[in-house]
């Protein structure tokens with residue numbers, strides 16, 4: 333079983349991407365399972381094969397221990413770390429396991445619980461998929477922060493990593509502009525706005541240290557960019573093999 337572990341900013345489309353990839357891989361003849369590891373999700377739009385919400389009731393924990401939003405979140409994730417093996421025992425073997433996670437990125441960046449969950453999940457190969465959306469990245473400072481974050485996270489998780497910029501159906505023009513930021517030697521002056529000098533400096537450092545690895549531009553809603561994303565998944569995991577016999 334090969335594992336795609338999806339992390340990313342809140343509301344970027346991680347859950348929609350989970351179901352879109354799973355469906356698309358199934359259409360290609362691969363078997364796939366989905367695992368919802370987000371205990372805070374209250375309106376999942378797909379039916380996960382295995383769902384952590386059957387194990388952890390976030391609202392109940394908040395009430396029982398008198399925790400605020402942040403406390404309950406950290407507590408839930410720590411609790412999840414202690415029961416993850418039981419949750420995983422429910423996952424039946426498939427070609428692919430797609431894992432959907434909570435949007436509180438801090439849990440995956442700075443705290444041990446997120447990384448621990450990633451490590452516990454078995455499988456022949458694992459990859460990290462880092463999802464953000466085109467609205468967030470249309471601001472150059474956010475774009476730059478995301479590139480640094482993405483590089484740091486791929487090193488921390490020590491796994492192949494894919495950067496996905498989602499929701500391009502909602503703003504194709506900005507997506508085109510952001511695509512160019514990955515390629516140009518200098519950022520276009522028109523895009524820089526205020527703090528041009530400081531931003532250009534960060535951009536140059538990012539570029540010269542090889543941090544600007546190309547991203548995938550997708551729409552989980554329309555399926556745009558999914559073929560390219562799947563081709564990369566297939567390249568990472570199956571050496572480019574298209575279909576199961």
Ligand SMILES: Nc1nc2c(ncn2[C@@H]2O[C@H](COP(=O)(O)OP(=O)(O)O)[C@@H](O)[C@H]2O)c(=O)[nH]1
Pocket residue numbers: 341342343344345346347348349435498499500501502550551552553554
């Ligand atoms: N137009 C459009 N909407 C999307 C796309 N991906 C997700 N959404 C919508 O954005 C909202 C948040 O998506 P969700 O998958 O729950 O994000 P998550 O919080 O990262 O799991 C939902 O209303 C989705 O229907 C996309 O590619 N295009």
Ligand SMILES: [Mg+2]
Pocket residue numbers: 346347348370373432433
């Ligand atoms: Mg979600």
